[in-house]
Amino acid sequence: GAVVSQHPSWVICKSGTSVKIECRSLDFQATTMFWYRQFPKQSLMLMATSNEGSKATYEQGVEKDKFLINHASLTLSTLTVTSAHPEDSSFYICSALGQGGSYSNQPQHFGDGTRLSIL
Amino acid sequence: KQEVTQIPAALSVPEGENLVLNCSFTDSAIYNLQWFRQDPGKGLTSLLLIQSSQREQTSGRLNASLDKSSGRSTLYIAASQPGDSATYLCAVKGTGSARQLTFGSGTQLTVLP
Numbered sequence: 001g002a003v004v005s006q007h008p009s010w011v012i013c014k015s016g017t018s019v020k021i022e023c024r025s026l027d028f029q030a031t032t033m034f035w036y037r038q039f040p041k042q043s044l045m046l047m048a049t050s051n052e053g054s055k056a057t058y059e060q061g062v063e064k065d066k067f068l069i070n071h072a073s074l075t076l077s078t079l080t081v082t083s084a085h086p087e088d089s090s091f092y093i094c095s096a097l098g099q100g101g102s103y104s105n106q107p108q109h110f111g112d113g114t115r116l117s118i119l
Numbered sequence: 120k121q122e123v124t125q126i127p128a129a130l131s132v133p134e135g136e137n138l139v140l141n142c143s144f145t146d147s148a149i150y151n152l153q154w155f156r157q158d159p160g161k162g163l164t165s166l167l168l169i170q171s172s173q174r175e176q177t178s179g180r181l182n183a184s185l186d187k188s189s190g191r192s193t194l195y196i197a198a199s200q201p202g203d204s205a206t207y208l209c210a211v212k213g214t215g216s217a218r219q220l221t222f223g224s225g226t227q228l229t230v231l232p
Binding site: 004034045046091093095107108110111112115 | 153160163164165168220221224225
């Protein structure tokens with residue numbers, strides 16, 4: 001089955017640090033990847049959609065200069081939280097959509113998430 | 120704007136019981152609906168995907184139904200086991216240019232041994 005690997009799984013860092021999270025599709029090529037944020041006991045909120053080779057599309061209220069997304073290849077997307085602050089602490093999850101077939105009938109495959117804690 | 124609601128928010132049942140989780144959505148113009156399982160501190164595992172033209176999907180002890188016109192889906196779990204304890208999320212994929220998944224807030228299921 002399709003596997004999405006997310007790294008790191010947990011990061012703790014000081015306020016002001018920039019943190020990069022990687023999302024890789026291991027056994028398929030992902031033309032589209034999604035980045036979500038999840039607060040405790042809440043559902044996933046879409047932050048941005050990235051397509052390989054083009055700029056990411058950010059959801060309303062998400063600061064593009066704060067959350068930098070790069071989708072440089074068909075198997076890798078990165079999310080960089082720049083100058084992170086305690087309020088950025090959250091669970092970040094990426095998801096990938098494969099190539100081929102109909103967009104409508106493709107399931108999204110999710111990574112295991114990254115827990116970010118900013119001190 | 121699509122809104123997805125899941126009821127109940129939490130459910131606790133004894134092992135062996137059959138149970139139903141509910142999901143409703145406000146905009147019936149969807150491509151598909153997916154049910155996911157999320158264990159604490161983990162990502163999402165896809166359980167079932169129902170296309171908008173389908174009425175149900177089955178996988179093992181799980182059966183998901185979809186009534187697009189009324190904006191409802193149910194996830195039926197037969198003969199529940201303690202290992203089924205997790206949060207179950209439903210999500211709908213919209214039509215139009217966005218085509219993004221909109222998630223419900225989940226049902227936290229606890230199956231007691």
